[in-house]
Amino acid sequence: MDRLLQIHILLVCLLNFIFIPTLKSQPAIKSYQFEKDFTDSWGLKQKLSLKIRRIVNEGRPPIILSHALVLNGRAMEKIGLKLWEQGYDVWLPNVRGHGNGEEKSTISPYRPNDYGFDEMLKEDIPLIFKKVSDITQQKINLIGFSMGALLWEKYLSGFAKGPSGKLIKSQSAAKERGKLVKSFIALGIPLNFKNVNPQIRLLFYPTLPLVGATHFFIPLTSNHTPEDRFPLTIREWARRNLIRTIKPIFLQVLPLGILSSEGIDVKNGEFEELTYDHISQAHTDLAYDFVRWLWNPFGSRDGRVIYSGKRPITTPTLIILGEKDYLAPFEGSKEIVKSVYPKNSVQKVLKFCKKAHVDMILKRALSSLTETMLEFLEHPNDFKTGNPDLTQIGDCL
Secondary structure, three states: OHHHHHHHHHHHHHHHHHHHHHHHOOOOEEEEEEEEEEEOOOOOEEEEEEEEEEEOOOOOOEEEEEOOOOEOHHHHHHHHHHHHHOOOEEEEEOOOOOOOHHHOOEEEOOOOOOOOHHHHHHHHHHHHHHHHHHHHOOOEEEEEEOHHHHHHHHHHOOEEEOOOOOEEEOHHHHHHHHHOEEEEEEEOOOOOHHHOOHHHHHHHHHHHHHHHHOOOEOOOOOOOOOOOOOOOOHHHHHHHHHHHHHHHHHHHHOOOOOOOOOOOOOOOOHHHHHHHHHEOOOEHHHHHHHHHHOOOOOEOOOOOOEOOOOOOOOOOEEEEEEOOOOOOOOOOHHHHHHHHOOOOOOEEEEEEOOOOOHHHHOHHHHHHHHHHHHHHHHOOOOHHHHOOOOOEEOOOO
16 A cells, blocks of 8 residues: 555655646746827727737736738747747737727727828837836837837837827937836838838839729738637638638738748648738738838828938847848848948848748748747847857748
């Protein structure tokens, strides 16, 4: 009997040794809803409701990971988990109009153009930053992908909501915001829309009249909450079948420097995960902003503010661009950065070898990407001088 008891105790200890570390390594995911009530210039009372996921690491350095146009916060989760494993407190927001199912961020009641870039910059980004700053009480690291990088770059450049409710550029706002940010990493940021590949510009040009004159969510993505693996309504079943029908088009069109067959793990279901869980319904307000920038000045809708030109950003900045990216080309990027960033700022521009636009946040890019980002996050001020020969990452052979 004693021998059986000893064997039982040994087995319990062994099981604890095997499973408890695994259980402890699982992150706690917490959901937030940041809200703001305000009155617009016409006296309309509106409510902004932003949905945020947090991979919790209480007391550790906070990072906000912001998604691209047509993606949602979950698309950044693989990167977020890697950073969480290294001790970072990770925040994954959905800006207005993005997020599937119950995670969609909204503005209500809706008014034409409310889902555009200008409004995100005026309201969403400052609200997200303030809430995360208030909760964590620490300097914040910012990581943005494509549109997410553009939003944070313009935020750090001092674009803000003026007293009249219009968008302005404020040197004092740029200075104050910079004091609260430890580092900024921009993935696939379009530094100049005139440099976008002509094939991409011609591809989207025919949509300009449609997205400019109409206001609706383009239903080319699933609207379910990702945890719900099966459609719960006839409407959702029809939507998913529409996606299934058009999905092959993605791999035919997106290789134009947006997504490559080498960058996505099709065999292990990453394409399905991308199309069903990580893509959000684009709103025509936002689609119109990006398409018009391909052909017109990069500025606000009312023409009062130009987004291009000098960036008064002194925050240590790392810019990573895909070698095969047609939306945010690496070629010429160093010259642009030198001409628009202050000489006393710390920036580094790296080429991600063989990667297109979306490739950079997929599984096959994670190892090289997170290794480089973690090195920068640990020593953002010394990254450039400490790695003078580092100009590219990834599989460069």
